[in-house]
Amino acid sequence: MGPLQGVRVIEFGGIGPGPFCGMMLSDMGAEVIRIERKGHIARTKPKYDVMMRNRRSVSLDLRKPEGSAAALRMVAQVDVLQEGFRPGVMEKLGLGPDVCLERNSRLVYGRMTGWGQEGPLAKVAGHDINYISLSGALHTFGRKGQTPVAPLNLVGDFGGGGMLLAFGIVCALFEAQKSGKGQVIDAAMVDGSAALMAMIYGLRESGFWADARGVNLLDSGAHFYDAYETADGKYISVGSIEPQFYELLLQHTGIDDSDFQNQMDQDKWPQFKEKLSEIFKTKTRDEWCDIMEGTDVCFAPVLSLDEAPEHPQIQVRKTFIEVDGVRQPAPAPRFSRTAPEIKHSPPTPGEHTEAVLRDFDFSEKEIKSLKRAAAI
Numbered sequence: 001m002g003p004l005q006g007v008r009v010i011e012f013g014g015i016g017p018g019p020f021c022g023m024m025l026s027d028m029g030a031e032v033i034r035i036e037r038k039g040h041i042a043r044t045k046p047k048y049d050v051m052m053r054n055r056r057s058v059s060l061d062l063r064k065p066e067g068s069a070a071a072l073r074m075v076a077q078v079d080v081l082q083e084g085f086r087p088g089v090m091e092k093l094g095l096g097p098d099v100c101l102e103r104n105s106r107l108v109y110g111r112m113t114g115w116g117q118e119g120p121l122a123k124v125a126g127h128d129i130n131y132i133s134l135s136g137a138l139h140t141f142g143r144k145g146q147t148p149v150a151p152l153n154l155v156g157d158f159g160g161g162g163m164l165l166a167f168g169i170v171c172a173l174f175e176a177q178k179s180g181k182g183q184v185i186d187a188a189m190v191d192g193s194a195a196l197m198a199m200i201y202g203l204r205e206s207g208f209w210a211d212a213r214g215v216n217l218l219d220s221g222a223h224f225y226d227a228y229e230t231a232d233g234k235y236i237s238v239g240s241i242e243p244q245f246y247e248l249l250l251q252h253t254g255i256d257d258s259d260f261q262n263q264m265d266q267d268k269w270p271q272f273k274e275k276l277s278e279i280f281k282t283k284t285r286d287e288w289c290d291i292m293e294g295t296d297v298c299f300a301p302v303l304s305l306d307e308a309p310e311h312p313q314i315q316v317r318k319t320f321i322e323v324d325g326v327r328q329p330a331p332a333p334r335f336s337r338t339a340p341e342i343k344h345s346p347p348t349p350g351e352h353t354e355a356v357l358r359d360f361d362f363s364e365k366e367i368k369s370l371k372r373a374a375a376i
Helices: 017-027 065-075 097-103 128-134 154-179 189-196 198-206 243-253 266-280 285-292 312-317 353-359 364-372
Strands: 008-012 031-037 055-060 080-083 108-113 183-188 225-229 235-239 299-301 320-323 326-329
Touching (some): 055 353, 108 154, 128 154, 225 266, 235 285
Parallel strands (some): 008 031
């Protein structure tokens, strides 16, 4: 029922941002077929590899001419190809954009790399932490005077990588409906993480944002936008930026010091924060929830991975679902008519090889020939 129902995608196997992009597309109803390296072994039981949900898996040895030719034959029958190899790898396999678009002129060819398809670092290995370092993003995460803190791999891999590629693919599909032509998408995580920093770069150019960690409005510098420890060693978060919300923060914490009315006096932020820290440590997290949750303070408890799915707001929204006994985030966003869904659990690598080949009009004789060539 998803909005991408009828779209057919070939995903060339990779880790991290590639599977995340595939999950985004398949959650929205696209038929995503993942081509794994022949002999690939899952690191855990497939059902726990949540990002692989909702698609079928084919095992092909792309280094063999027969395997590459089989993949190219499949590519000729799909709407989208997505790959996450270093620049030049697909070309060496005989599956580069020129070859594929010659076979399928409407093909949307999505490429995702860390550094992009050109430049002095294009073919160098890297990971999320490196890409967000070069874009300036990592520099901004952390407290004053402390080492930068990696925000997991959410900014480079998933936000600036997988989600950016999924967005690019949908944009190119929309354009292809009008032009009848496919095109190549060059999604680089260094570019994507920079794009996520657009507001911060704008604030820096305006002079409002200091080029230092932990001294700004949103980076733990402000006393009214931070996480605080409570009496039981847990944490709560406040984000009382607007004056009316800030006034509620002062009311609910019992602060009547007139100095605190100077909300934007950055010179006083450290002493204001120290005072708030002392106050929040006088009550448990649950006690602060009783006082502030549901008000316009802009407040929330900092929940653990085990606690988050049990919160009433999360429960009402059904933000988490259970598939094959595994709790996981539900598809997002939501649609009023074409609701996304989880059709099936993640597959075992290569689980659907022969069935998919038959769907792509390979005869039994051709499948046997691929087996003899050790291409599948």
